[in-house]
Amino acid sequence: MNPETLAALSEPNRLRIVELLRAGPRPVNDIHVRLKLRQSQASQHLKVLKAAGLVAMEPRAQQRFYRLRAEPLKQLHEWLDTYRHVWEDRFEALDEIVEELKQKA
Amino acid sequence: MNPETLAALSEPNRLRIVELLRAGPRPVNDIHVRLKLRQSQASQHLKVLKAAGLVAMEPRAQQRFYRLRAEPLKQLHEWLDTYRHVWEDRFEALDEIVEELKQKA
DNA sequence: GCATTATATTCGTTGACATGAATATTCATG
DNA sequence: CATGAATATTCATGTCAACGAATATAATGC
Numbered sequence: 509m510n511p512e513t514l515a516a517l518s519e520p521n522r523l524r525i526v527e528l529l530r531a532g533p534r535p536v537n538d539i540h541v542r543l544k545l546r547q548s549q550a551s552q553h554l555k556v557l558k559a560a561g562l563v564a565m566e567p568r569a570q571q572r573f574y575r576l577r578a579e580p581l582k583q584l585h586e587w588l589d590t591y592r593h594v595w596e597d598r599f600e601a602l603d604e605i606v607e608e609l610k611q612k613a
Numbered sequence: 614m615n616p617e618t619l620a621a622l623s624e625p626n627r628l629r630i631v632e633l634l635r636a637g638p639r640p641v642n643d644i645h646v647r648l649k650l651r652q653s654q655a656s657q658h659l660k661v662l663k664a665a666g667l668v669a670m671e672p673r674a675q676q677r678f679y680r681l682r683a684e685p686l687k688q689l690h691e692w693l694d695t696y697r698h699v700w701e702d703r704f705e706a707l708d709e710i711v712e713e714l715k716q717k718a
Numbered sequence: 719g720c721a722t723t724a725t726a727t728t729c730g731t732t733g734a735c736a737t738g739a740a741t742a743t744t745c746a747t748g
Numbered sequence: 749c750a751t752g753a754a755t756a757t758t759c760a761t762g763t764c765a766a767c768g769a770a771t772a773t774a775a776t777g778c
Binding site for chain 3: 535536537547548550551552554555569570571572
């Protein structure tokens, strides 16, 4: 996995931007108003997201529309798939339940 | 999604620890030697991972065995699943290809 | 070309975090 | 209970990133 993807998503406001863009592309102004961010904040966070490849930009007149890019999200999803056994393995799951009961007791 | 999970994973050495633990629980010493980290580094990163719920610890004699916990990884995986349409939607995918061709031209 | 709108960038400040060295703590054993 | 092994914590330092204010740039229409 690319830590840059995770770092970009780990900032709460950027995560909110990503969640907003899930519904479709939006101009910067829309993002900064809806999420109640300063305009510079919106621009800077979008810059980081773009550097990480998580969004792409398309200009229309003076506006810049940002939209999600599939690749990093897909790769993160695939990486997590390789950990599937961690939550599907019944023995490990049982082990964990026992552990958590211990802590409560 | 919980940004704490992403923040914990976004640090490269912590990501390496998680990948090492995928194969099974290990004591701190094993981690710090294998990953060529200082002992204090290993302990501190494990502390962060533990705070994020990504690992659990079980003492055996003087050693502390750390192992992956399923929950945060599972939740991250599920969160990404809600973005599946981003990479499965053919129209968006096509749109992206066109965009990338433009940038190369 | 000027005013306006939309966005990007710069800059200084502040807070968070990674690091390494040193020290403290925990636990088994003689 | 003193010792050594394994791990955790403290502390000082340096670096980086987020923020807000201000300024710069880009594109449109008059």
